[in-house]
Amino acid sequence: MDQASQANANPLLDFSGLPRFAEIRPEHITPALDILLQAAEAAVARAEDPATPATWEEAVTALEAATEPLGRAWGVVGHLSAVADSPELRKAHADNLPRMTEFWSSLGQSLALFEKYKALSQSEAFAQMNAARRQLMENELRGFRLGGAELPEAQKPRFAEIQEEQARLSKDFSDHVLDATNAYALYVDDAGRLQGLPEDVREAARLAAGKDGKDGWKFTLHFPSYFPVLQYADDRALRQTLYEANVTRASELGAQYGNGQAQWDNTGNMRQQLALRGEEARMLGYRNYGEVSLVPKMAQSPADVLRFLDELAAKARPFAERDWAELQDFAAKELGLAALQPWDVAYASEKLRQQRYAFSEHEVKQYLPEHKVLQGLFGVAEKLFGVRIAAEQAQTWHPDVRFFRVTSAQGELLAQFYIDLYAREGKRGGAWMDDARGRKRLADNGLQTPVAYLTCNFSAPVGDKPALFTHDEVITLFHEFGHGLHHMLTQVDELGVSGINGVEWDAVELPSQFMENFCWEYEVLADMSAHAESGAPLPRVLFDRMLAAKNFQNGMMTLRQIVFSSFDMHLHTDYDPQGGTSVLALSREINDRVHVVPQHPLSRWPNTFSHIFAGGYAAGYYSYKWAEVLSADVYAAFEEAGKLSGSVLDNETGARYRREILAVGGSRPAMESFIAFRGREPQIDALLRHGGMAA
Structure with a gap:
């Protein structure tokens, strides 16, 4: 069957334009991957062949031509798994995940390919390449080293096993969170319990119940449903019920709080993933996975990251302490909540915000x-x-x-x-x-x-x-x-x-x-x-109140992000998953040291921390705060231009930003792009000023 006929019969094999989402079915996945994997494996074999010259066209372009369609087709499958999950799709994804992981692992481990790329990087042709190609070659060589290409042949099967097992555990983690979220429903039949909830939230809950053939109102653990309850519901018991269901998802407490089954508990999954990451790091010659994670990042070492987080925490802490003291005082005096519980925090914060800023x-x-x-x-x-x-x-x-x-x-x-x-x-x-x-x-x-x-x-x-x-x-x-x-x-x-x-x-x-x-x-x-x-636009007076409230509790929120970031980095550097301390205990220890808000004994938030266990942010969650320093400094250039032009939507600065940061992508180091735009290295001042934490 020629390419056009294959694409006609199986929409996953059609790369002539956009994905044919309305036609793709779970039963298309395995046959499409059979064909694409065969083509990719043949291209790898050709590139590895000693007779194939070490040129850009023969080694890089030819390989990309066969592996890109495979990556795109699998990307569509992964995307559909995230946005349109079904039992059939989940099974097709699970059936093919091991062989996809095996292919990419074997590609990263190919010593023959690594040698071919090294030869190309040392050739006269390399010096004539444009900056993007040279950067790509450097990234590829680094990728081979991190992919295990230099490992002794006897160790490569175990390294591949680790990749396959990590991919499976990561997908399981994500599925458990989704299943636990979907499993929970709270039906309320007493309208009196909905006091304080906005009309549109109540109406959405009524329609959700009606869809299930029930009277009353339905609340779930999907964020737009449960969070307005925590934020607005006067009924404290209702807030507590949804809070407890949410923070026990995918944990050993799930069944007890109506959001899960025993097989959805991610506690063991986390330890397994951490043990595998540690083993991978040691095989590659690193002390821990944090070091592996930072090889392709701007930060130089885990110690640098932890120092950055500690310094930021020290700057934020006085503001966080003030935020927390104010909230507790307000809750006690105005709301009669002498002991502020976690299910009261969003509610009391919203009441305080309304009182202080009148919106x-x-x-x-x-x-x-x-x-x-x-x-x-x-x-x-x-x-x-x-x-x-x-x-x-x-x-x-x-x-x-x-x-x-x-x-x-x-x-x-x-x-x-x-x-x-x-x-x-x-x-x-x-x-x-x-x-x-x-x-x-x-x-x-x-x-x-x-x-x-x-x-x-x-x-x-x-x-x-x-x-x-x-x-x-x-x-x-x-x-x-x-x-x-x-x-x-x-x-x-x-x-x-x-x-x-x-x-x-x-x-x-x-x-x-x-x-x-x-x-x-x-x-x-x-x-x-x-x-x-x-149809009226947002009134200026309301905007001014919003702006005054912009940094409301920003000290507390900053420390919360630092807890996540510090927990992630410690998990991947100095935590022993086989030791006596649990992942949960580490989260508590770090929260107690960094944050001003205590962690509730029921909270199992690490069990749903998908960023690091299912989303590629392992030993990288600090990136949000790190990049915030860069982004605030970049935005300051628009503020400076706005003072001269009268608008932060300054097209001259926008054109420079597009040219020096957006347009160049990954073709040069991010620091070079930042300096090309800003004319200097980044400074933290703008972040502290924007966050209301400047001296």
Whole structure:
């Protein structure tokens, strides 16, 4: 069967355009991977053959031509697993995960290929290559070393086993969190228990119950359902019930709190993953996995990271102590809550915010309907970067998903993206950007343009009313779109270093966190707001209150992020998974040392810490704070330009940012890109100032 016929019969084999999501079925997965793996294995064998010359075309391009379709097809499968989970899809994914892991592991371990790449890097041709190709070669050589290519042959099977087992455990971890989240439902039949909840939250809960054929209101552990209860419900027992169900997910307490089964407990999974990572590190000649993780990052050592976190914690702690004392005092005097419990914190914080700043998040939400927010977001990108964004038709995996194209001012296609905004069953929680396809120059000198997935878990529209977003959700949307712009506006033609590919992990959050800053500019918010009933833009007086409240409890929130980051780094450097201390005990010890808010005895938050156990952030969660220093400093350049031009949406600074940071992708070290844009190395001052923690 020729390529066209194969693609016709199996949509996963069609790479002529966008994925044919409406046609892809679980039964297509194994046959497609059979064909793609065979082609990729043949290409590896050809590249490894001593008779194949060590040239860019024969060693790099030919291999990429066969492995990229395999990666793209498997990427579609992984994406569907995250956004449209089903028993059939989960089984097909699980059946194929071992052989996919085995292929990529064996590729990374190929000594013959490593020698071929080394020979190419030492050839005269290497000196003539452009910067992107040279950077790609350096990354590939580093990848071979970390992939075990230099290990003795006798050790390679065990190294491959470790990769396969880690991939399985990571998928299991993610599935357990999703299953535990989906398993829980709380039905409330007494309207009196819903006092304090906003009308749209109650209506969504009523519709959810009706969908199940029940009267009353249904609450779940999906964030848009449970968090408004913690934030607004006057019924303390209701808050406690949902809090306890949420913090015991995927733990040994799951069944007791109605959110799980014994096989969903991630406690053993975490220890197994940590033991395997430690073994992998030792095999590669490192003392711990933290050192392995940092090899391709900006930070030089785990000690540097922990020092950075400790210094930031020391700066934030006085502000956090003040935040916590104020909250406890307010809760006792105004709410009659003498002992503040974890299920009271969001509720008391919201009441204090309303008293102090005279507004609620719910009030702001009425001004942020989805269509205006998207229009405003796209408008920011268009003004800053000289692009145009327009809706386009494409096959999708769910009716709620929308598709857009990004063009230059002259109409040239630059990129496309899918946007999937709402929480639903079968969809992993959280928000993320992923690449469906990267930019690269084709053999016929044509161009493959990038395609991105932008995924969030916001509240869906209720009835015939539009979806209304909280300001936090708007910030999340801008964050993910920042990642998307990094992927989509690249001008690099080498796939391995175009867009986000090859960017140091602790710099990859720079473009996302940078975009969040625009959500705190009145000129931006006024343009993207329209009251759900009156259509009026967000009033300036309300914005000023929001701005005054911007750093409300930022000391506490900063310490919370440092707990996560420090816990992650210690887990991967000096924690012994076979020792007497449990993962949970380590989380408590670090929380007690770093945070001002105690960790509740019931809390099992590590069991759902998907970033480090299922999301690629192992010994890398500190990246959020590290990149925040970079992004705040970058944004300060727009503030400086705004003082001269009258607007932070300064297109000259935007053009420079696009050219020096977005366009170059991973084709040069992130520090070089930062200095090219800012004219100097990063400074922490802007982060402290933006966070209200400057002296």
